[in-house]
Amino acid sequence: MSGVITVVAPVNIAVIKYWGKRDEELIIPLNDSVSATLDTNVMCAKTSVCVSPDFVKDEIWLNGRKESFTSPRLQNCLRGIKSRAAAERSVDDAFLSWKIHVCSENNFPTAAGLASSAAGYACLVSALAKLYKVKSDVSSIARLGSGSACRSVYGGFVHWHAGVKPDGTDSIATQIVDSSHWPQMRALILVVGDHRKKVSSTKGMKISKETSELLQYRITKCVPFRTEAICQAIRDKDFAKFAEITMKDSNQFHAICLDSYPPFAYLTATSMKIIDFVHKYNDICGEPRVAYTFDAGSNACLYLLEDEVPKVLGVIQSLFPSSTPDSFIKGLPARVEPVDAELETALSLHPEEKDSVKYVIHTKVGEGPSEVTDGSALLNDAGWPVNPIIE
Amino acid sequence: MSGVITVVAPVNIAVIKYWGKRDEELIIPLNDSVSATLDTNVMCAKTSVCVSPDFVKDEIWLNGRKESFTSPRLQNCLRGIKSRAAAERSVDDAFLSWKIHVCSENNFPTAAGLASSAAGYACLVSALAKLYKVKSDVSSIARLGSGSACRSVYGGFVHWHAGVKPDGTDSIATQIVDSSHWPQMRALILVVGDHRKKVSSTKGMKISKETSELLQYRITKCVPFRTEAICQAIRDKDFAKFAEITMKDSNQFHAICLDSYPPFAYLTATSMKIIDFVHKYNDICGEPRVAYTFDAGSNACLYLLEDEVPKVLGVIQSLFPSSTPDSFIKGLPARVEPVDAELETALSLHPEEKDSVKYVIHTKVGEGPSEVTDGSALLNDAGWPVNPIIE
Numbered sequence: 109m110s111g112v113i114t115v116v117a118p119v120n121i122a123v124i125k126y127w128g129k130r131d132e133e134l135i136i137p138l139n140d141s142v143s144a145t146l147d148t149n150v151m152c153a154k155t156s157v158c159v160s161p162d163f164v165k166d167e168i169w170l171n172g173r174k175e176s177f178t179s180p181r182l183q184n185c186l187r188g189i190k191s192r193a194a195a196e197r198s199v200d201d202a203f204l205s206w207k208i209h210v211c212s213e214n215n216f217p218t219a220a221g222l223a224s225s226a227a228g229y230a231c232l233v234s235a236l237a238k239l240y241k242v243k244s245d246v247s248s249i250a251r252l253g254s255g256s257a258c259r260s261v262y263g264g265f266v267h268w269h270a271g272v273k274p275d276g277t278d279s280i281a282t283q284i285v286d287s288s289h290w291p292q293m294r295a296l297i298l299v300v301g302d303h304r305k306k307v308s309s310t311k312g313m314k315i316s317k318e319t320s321e322l323l324q325y326r327i328t329k330c331v332p333f334r335t336e337a338i339c340q341a342i343r344d345k346d347f348a349k350f351a352e353i354t355m356k357d358s359n360q361f362h363a364i365c366l367d368s369y370p371p372f373a374y375l376t377a378t379s380m381k382i383i384d385f386v387h388k389y390n391d392i393c394g395e396p397r398v399a400y401t402f403d404a405g406s407n408a409c410l411y412l413l414e415d416e417v418p419k420v421l422g423v424i425q426s427l428f429p430s431s432t433p434d435s436f437i438k439g440l441p442a443r444v445e446p447v448d449a450e451l452e453t454a455l456s457l458h459p460e461e462k463d464s465v466k467y468v469i470h471t472k473v474g475e476g477p478s479e480v481t482d483g484s485a486l487l488n489d490a491g492w493p494v495n496p497i498i499e
Numbered sequence: 500m501s502g503v504i505t506v507v508a509p510v511n512i513a514v515i516k517y518w519g520k521r522d523e524e525l526i527i528p529l530n531d532s533v534s535a536t537l538d539t540n541v542m543c544a545k546t547s548v549c550v551s552p553d554f555v556k557d558e559i560w561l562n563g564r565k566e567s568f569t570s571p572r573l574q575n576c577l578r579g580i581k582s583r584a585a586a587e588r589s590v591d592d593a594f595l596s597w598k599i600h601v602c603s604e605n606n607f608p609t610a611a612g613l614a615s616s617a618a619g620y621a622c623l624v625s626a627l628a629k630l631y632k633v634k635s636d637v638s639s640i641a642r643l644g645s646g647s648a649c650r651s652v653y654g655g656f657v658h659w660h661a662g663v664k665p666d667g668t669d670s671i672a673t674q675i676v677d678s679s680h681w682p683q684m685r686a687l688i689l690v691v692g693d694h695r696k697k698v699s700s701t702k703g704m705k706i707s708k709e710t711s712e713l714l715q716y717r718i719t720k721c722v723p724f725r726t727e728a729i730c731q732a733i734r735d736k737d738f739a740k741f742a743e744i745t746m747k748d749s750n751q752f753h754a755i756c757l758d759s760y761p762p763f764a765y766l767t768a769t770s771m772k773i774i775d776f777v778h779k780y781n782d783i784c785g786e787p788r789v790a791y792t793f794d795a796g797s798n799a800c801l802y803l804l805e806d807e808v809p810k811v812l813g814v815i816q817s818l819f820p821s822s823t824p825d826s827f828i829k830g831l832p833a834r835v836e837p838v839d840a841e842l843e844t845a846l847s848l849h850p851e852e853k854d855s856v857k858y859v860i861h862t863k864v865g866e867g868p869s870e871v872t873d874g875s876a877l878l879n880d881a882g883w884p885v886n887p888i889i890e
Binding site for chain 2: 319321322325326329330352355356359360362363364365366367368369370371373375376377380383384387
């Protein structure tokens with residue numbers, strides 16, 4: 109059999125949002141999007157793969173549980189990498205014919221709505237690319253698994269180009285700048301307690317595409333301008349500009365959800381409270397120092413620079429009291445600066461009820477997928493899960 | 500002195516929303532809007548006016564309380580009517596020079612966010628028009644008090660034309676059809692408990708105009724088409740078409756609020772629950788039988804035909820339990836049809852917490868302002884408030 113290849117891959121949080129598919133099957137988006145890739149040391153997916161002539165069928169384990177290998181998205185990714193390997197003649201035909209074992213897990217709760225499928229598919233495709241020795245860009249293959257997964261194939265700040273070709277081969281991700289370009293950039297993910305039944309993003313995108321009159325305008329008139337402007341702001345390390353575009357684009361995406369028919373909403377009262385406090389905080393600072401962005405859920409991701417973290421964490425802690433304050437802030441170590449009387453008065457916001465924000469993940473912009481060789485593979489030397497769940 | 504003139508005037512609820520002013524001072528809107536005028540027997544403003552050579556100054560009492568007469572909007576309305584009277588030579592100069600007493604009240608809570616200023620200014624201007632014997636259209640004068648007041652000057656279904664002139668003289672309301680045209684039309688106003696601090700519509704419109712990129716598209720591309728289509732649907736009594744446009748336009752207005760910067764939201768979790776149940780109900784019926792619309796607040800107005808009222812009230816009662824069920828439904832008498840097991844299963848919606856809808860007002864499309872001569876004037880024969888609040 110092959111050796112076991114193990115890869116970790118990051119989540120990414122968009123600042124220009126992907127919403128709507130030009131092609132449902134090939135997952136080609138209606139518009140470009142831009143994201144930051146977040147540090148795999150804080151949040152990551154991990155995938156081990158290996159092939160063997162002894163395996164009788166393709167098998168996959170997700171978070172310890174055996175799952176079906178028949179999912180079209182999974183099949184498309186495997187087929188995509190294999191045909192690329194065949195084209196590149198990177199491995200021989202026998203190797204390509206061997207069955208595969210895949211074992212994958214996230215180090216964060218899948219259900220928390222934290223772009224787990226983006227990290228997962230980027231990880232799978234990166235691991236497969238290593239296994240089959242594919243050298244070319246695999247972002248368009250990761251895209252077949254989950255659209256935004258293509259952005260997790262690179263570190264730093266990433267631009268997913270919608271492309272124009274019907275086959276999606278030009279719908280790829282490229283790196284704008286690597287993670288060392290703007291080392292001060294931090295992200296705080298506020299995980300919001302929310303038990304509503306949500307419209308899935310796949311379904312929501314379809315409804316928006318079919319019914320929102322405003323979406324067409326967003327795609328053709330707003331996003332191209334914003335994409336160019338935010339790429340420039342990132343290259344210039346112009347935080348105020350970056351923040352303004354990020355917030356406006358998040359708002360517009362959620363506006364499109366409401367303009368859809370039937371309408372749907374991902375933002376909750378807690379999300380709106382976060383939005384209000386960020387605007388107030390920025391007003392007090394006299395310039396944007398914090399930017400919020402919300403995906404298809406109520407969790408907020410705040411982008412901000414390193415220097416601002418202690419003060420903003422202080423505000424978050426006092427606005428969103430926790431019943432488990434000791435484990436409220438996770439991820440990178442962080443100092444919390446208590447809110448002084450002046451700021452408290454200026455913000456004039458009343459604390460929310462306890463645990464409306466469940467916890468905060470403190471992280472930063474990080475690198476793309478990377479191979480790990482520290483002995484923490486998820487498949488053993490025989491190619492079977494190290495920690496299977498016995499059911 | 501003159502005789503006391505007393506007028507009642509209706510509220511109106513828009514189905515194509517007014518959002519954004521072309522001229523702040525003259526209250527000229529960026530786009531046309533369409534509304535239904537609601538029965539004054541259920542909800543109304545009442546205003547008594549009279550002039551006398553003995554009055555030493557212009558005075559106004561609102562809901563029993565003496566208020567300042569210096570408000571520019573009030574001044575603009577009085578000045579507008581007087582100059583029209585002068586142009587029409589409908590009263591002599593002496594009469595025009597006499598000071599005025601105005602006493603006004605609503606028969607519903609002002610704070611409930613139920614378009615009270617529209618009814619109030621339509622009532623004031625209609626009473627002034629009667630007093631000064633103005634015969635021409637006064638909708639453009641009511642507009643100077645509160646934009647949407649111009650629509651309350653007529654009964655039935657009303658179209659407020661944005662107009663193109665800089666002075667606003669062509670920004671007037673016209674009647675599409677009178678209240679007898681579609682006698683089956685009913686409205687249920689769901690008053691939602693909501694203690695959040697809201698962005699006023701004046702402020703919200705300004706933010707949207709200055710910051711929402713989508714608003715321009717709405718104004719130029721969406722509203723003109725919708726306005727024409729809904730006027731036709733009203734003339735054709737095509738409820739399904741009427742309902743679809745009404746819901747889509749409400750949703751788009753709220754989308755614009757979210758697309759504004761900073762964004763603001765009027766819809767609450769309860770509002771979203773109302774939206775969800777209406778869509779589910781319509782799906783079950785196989786066609787739109789109920790339409791929701793929301794103004795700059797969380798209250799819903801449901802439009803529906805008479806035959807549907809008992810069934811929909813049943814659903815509302817079971818979805819939004821009340822701690823005072825005996826006074827839950829106000830307004831026109833209504834039968835409530837208990838929800839049968841089949842519908843309950845099909846709706847699969849869980850009841851909200853008690854009193855998230857405080858009460859429901861059952862009303863219908865009604866007539867425009869009218870003079871009342873039943874002895875219920877708010878000013879006595881000497882021109883002073885009948886029921887002053889002593890403070």
